Amino acid sequence: MTRQGEAGDRGLYLRELRLALRNNSGAYGYSVMITGTLAVLTAVNRSPQVGQVFLFLLGAVLSFAAVEVLATRVFTKPMNEDEATKVIALGSSLNFASxxxxxGAAALVALVLPSTLSWTAGGFVASLVYLLTAAVEMAVARRIEEYRNLE
Incomplete structure (x- = not known):
């Protein structure tokens, strides 16, 4: 393979890596968060019964659906897929906070509510807080990128 071919392959790989990061960064953060939430609820409430696992899933799904309904104005506005890759990368790098x-919100729910209710509320609250906080992170990233473009 020629040097130019190697450089081209490396460039292609980096482009595809950026695409993979762009397309998966939100899902990755959410996966880490929901796994952490399950661990915290288990630490406080002990291992869940099968029904409590499904209540946890229901809570997580309901909050996600509620945010989608609000963000799309009851599914009348499209999701913005034209977000700049730089904004997504920077916002996702701030994901630890969300x-x-x-x-932490799920842990608080588990500490104040009875076990079965905390499984449902914990999944709901954690998903809701994650999405709302991640939106703040993306807004901060957008402002940083706008500031960089002014220079």
Missing amino acids: IAVAV
Whole structure:
């Protein structure tokens, strides 16, 4: 393979790596958060019964659906897929804050509510807090990128 081919392959690989990061960064953060939430709820409430696992899933899904309904104005506005890759990368790099706040909110729910209710509310609250906090992170990233473009 020629040097130019190697450089081209490396460039292609880096482009595809950026695409993979762009397409998966939100899901990755959410996966880390929901796993952490499950661990925290288990630490406080002990291992869940099968029904409590499904209540946890229901809570997580309901909050996600509620945010989608609000963000799309009852599914009448499209999701913005034209977000700049730089904004997504920077916003996603700030994800630890939204993950930590969401898992902390679930821990608080587990400490104040009875076990079965905390499984449902914990999944709901954690997902809701994560999405709302991640939006703040993306807004901060957008402002940083706008500031960089002014220079």
